[in-house]
Amino acid sequence: MGANMMSWSMQVALVVALAFLVGGAWYGKPTGAGPDDNGGACGYKDVNKAPFNSMGACGNLPIFKDGLGCGSCFEIKCDKPAECSGEAVVVHITDMNYEQIAAYHFDLAGTAFGAMAKKGEEEKLRKAGIIDMKFRRVKCKYGEKVTFHVEKGSNPNYLALLVKYVDGDGDVVGVDIKEKGGDAYQPLKHSWGAIWRKDSDKPIKFPVTVQITTEGGTKTAYEDVIPEGWKADTTYTAK
Structure with missing residues (x-):
């Protein structure tokens, strides 16, 4: 259970009732995915592609949680300035920032920041700089199967996995x-x-079953997802 933010059970209860005020800014190219390499501090390398679709965000420490917040989803919206649509959009935590502009602070990809604007007002909203937003934690709906990328440098005695x-x-x-x-x-x-x-x-015996645990306590096992004869720098998809 993450200690830097409120407990998951408390989050769920509060999310139903209200949203929190947060500082919001943007970085990278105006219509980009944030980092120049489409990556970020979570280790992802494709945040410009589906299912992220450039809707990524840096979270400060209570949101990023030293990486344990990677992949979590937040609904955000703004009411001011006038260019804000007031409609909520969903962003994914893909990166981190160190700014203490507010207790909770998001640096959004340019695309994600513009998504909060009225149609045709995206560029004007981006020019507003830092704005107040409302946010709440929501369930993720990636619509993809869980993937495990065996990182470069992995060998029979060392296995590094990127989970998405x-x-x-x-x-x-x-x-x-x-x-x-x-x-x-x-x-x-x-x-x-x-x-x-x-x-x-000693050498790890493959295939291996991988079990992941989420902050909410859900445990899911993916049987033999990393096969015998696996290769480094390769992605394996859960069945």
């Missing part, structure tokens, strides 16, 4: 693997962003 597209809670706060022929799960260490790793003093 978790519907529901969106985030991942724990990853465990079960080796071929094994009965017990072994915990992976959080490396950075959305990346988890296993350092082993």
Whole structure:
């Protein structure tokens, strides 16, 4: 359970009733996905493509949570200035910022910031700079199967996984693997962003089953998702 923000159960209760005031700004290209490399501090490299669709956001520490907030989804909207539509849009946490402009602060991709504007007023809204927004945590609806990218540098004794597209809670706060022929799960260490790793003093036996845990406590196992004969810098999709 993340300690930097309120507990998940408290979030769910409050999200139903209200939204929180937050500082909002944008970065990158006006109609871009944020980072120049379409990546960010979560380790994603394709936030300009579906299902992120350039609707990414940097969260400050209580939102990013040292990477444990990666993939979580927030509904945001603005009422002022006049260019704001007042309609809510959903953004995904894909990056982080260190600014303490407000207790909670988002730096949005230019595309995401403009999405809060009235039609045709996107550029005018971006010129407003830092604005007040309302936000609330919502369930993610990626519409994709969970993927596990075996990171570069992985080898028989070292496995690093980037986890993406978790519907529901969106985030991942724990990853465990079960080796071929094994009965017990072994915990992976959080490396950075959305990346988890296993350092082993003996070769890991593949295929491995991967179990992820979200902040809400949901555990889901993906049987033999990393196959025998796996390759580094390769993405494997849950069945």
